[in-house]
Amino acid sequence: MTRRLTPAGWAIAIVSVAMSCFHLFIAWYGPPDALTLRSVHLGFALALAFLMMPARRSGEMDHPGWLDIVWVVASVVVCGYLVVERDYVINRMAYVDPLRTIDWFMAGGACLLVLEGTRRVVGLTLPLTALAFLLYAVGPAGASLPQLAEQMYLGTEGIFGIPLYVSATYVMLFILFGALVERTGTGQLFMDFAMSLAGHSAGGPAKVACITSGMFGTVSGSAVANVMTTGTFTIPLMKRIGYSPAFAGAVEAVASTGGQIMPPIMGAAAFIMAEFLGISYLTVASFALLPAVLYYLSVFMTVHFEARRLGMKGLPRADLPRLGTVLRERGHLFLPLVVIVGVLMSGYSAPFSALCGIASTIPTALLRRSTRQYVRLGNLLEALEFGARNTVSVALSCACAGIVIGVIYLTGLGLEFTDLVLNAAASHLIVALVLTMIAGIVLGMGMPTAPAYIMQTALLVPALVKLGVVVEAAHMFVFYFAILSAITPPVALAVYAANGISRAALWESSWAALRLGATGYIVPFMFVFGPALLMIGSPARITLAAVTAIVGVVCLAGGLSGYFLRNATMWQRVLLVGAAFALIKPGVATDIAGAIMIALVIASQTVARRSAA
Secondary structure (H helix, E strand, C coil): CCCCCCHHHHHHHHHHHHHHHHHHHHHHHCCCCHHHHHHHHHHHHHHHHHHHCCCCCCCCCCCCCHHHHHHHHHHHHHHHHHHHCHHHHHHCCCCCCCCCHHHHHHHHHHHHHHHHHHHHHCCCHHHHHHHHHHHHHHCCCCCCHHHHHHHHHCCCCCCCCHHHHHHHHHHHHHHHHHHHHHCCCHHHHHHHHHHHHHCCCCCHHHHHHHHHHHHHHHHHCCHHHHHHHHHHHHHHHHHHCCCCHHHHHHHHHHHHHHHHHCCCCCCHHHHHHHHHHCCCHHHHHHHHHHHHHHHHHHHHHHHHHHHHHCCCCCCCHHHCCCHHHHHHHHHHHHHHHHHHHHHHHCCCCHHHHHHHHHHHHHHHHCCCHHHHCCCCHHHHHHHHHHHHHHHHHHHHHHHHHHHHHHHHHHHCHHHHHHHHHHHHHCCCHHHHHHHHHHHHHHHHCCCCHHHHHHHHHHHCHHHHHHCCCCHHHHHHHHHHHHHHHHHCCCCCHHHHHHHHHHCCCHHHHHHHHHHHCHHHHHHHHHHHHCHHHHCCCCHHHHHHHHHHHHHHHHHHHHHHHCECCCECCHHHHHHHHHHHHHHHCCCHHHHHHHHHHHHHHHHHHHHHHHHHC
């Protein structure tokens, strides 16, 4: 169906398509210098932010007023200045050559534009955080205004730092890939595939939510977007077979949140981590694989045990698609994902892999009659438009986080914060980890994962590394809690989104989400003390860690749900949770203790089952 656009809607569509085409062009022909690429990327994002989110809205999203047009023009001028004056900016000596009057205006304008644009798109939390850091820099830290202007605008350690570089090179292309595959029928493939696999089993719709949200999540990388995409289908189905509204919404929220840790694509923060660590994105994906499997296994087993405890059935097989039919008609749509993974494993860069994936989407859709209908010019232009629109929040979050990082580098605040954490923890690693977990969740509340991870990397990771944590494990630790803030009350954005569909009470859904996502809060401690879960170590050690962790996660799900082979008594639940923690902790003695506790539960439940029979 053709959309009817207003004049402002046409402007948004044209700017969005131009942004996507620009990034496709530089992905193929190679980017210009760093500052030019990042300033153009930010200019597009700011212009779209002020057009899409006008200051005054009257029910429509795309009716900007004259003041919004002024913001758009200012964005073009401030970001275009760095392109026009490229030679001057590159050749001047930072912190030595005096700033011109126009440099002052442009630097101040850039900070103001980024703060206002981020406020409109993301909300108040991140801009207020960045503003607090700016005030700290010119106040207690004693940084001069020329230093601040240099750091924020005329170099690549402030607004135009690594986070914005990642947004311009990696994230934009992968979001564009996600928009293209979604509009070539892959979304329906994911849903039908999950329904055919798990829809008939006990609690089938909840298991479908786990599978579908994980598959969607690895493409989109946004918890809230996943909830609103798959939740509109899965939450009503879960309620229909007997799950409470709170539990149904919690399942969707937790499953959608985990998409950001599920390879092969994950979310924007994973690309930023690869850049910070100086390793390939494929290596980051390998770190995330086992923890992601544990996370989803925990959710899957929890909904299974809950369904068995409540005596639920699945959906009738007659109402479900057949797996063979699904694969025959739409299975070829998995090929673009295969292309991306294959190119990555061949040693090519993540941007080139994304470009190959994008190039494969149209030929793939043309392979079968069932999907050729999606290859229409209007559909492809919409994909280019919505790919750019979906990038705006990431780009502005990264630019705003760049302000925070710039202040930390300029003032040395990171070193002071490291000393603060070390002193508070009194050099005890477990205390430092708990403090880091709390700080990570607080920093991530109401904030996208990427800026939350970026700030934690600057403030918290150095302290963990000083206490002996492997640097990769330290980054993954803060990465996890930046993600889990989406399901942690009181500001649990993914739960809020799910509640809009389930109509459940907020706190009831939040506690259900905490129970379902319990493994997610434990896994980071597991790989800090046992890096084998990050695929670091010998194959034997990795295998042992994986097997014991998988058994432990199943026991944890059973203990929290109150069901294992049958309904569990309180002492059996305590033993199951105890076994879970014993198996999760690396070590032969704890593994033996965990095995004994599991054996006791299995033996007692087997005897009880035979007696009942």
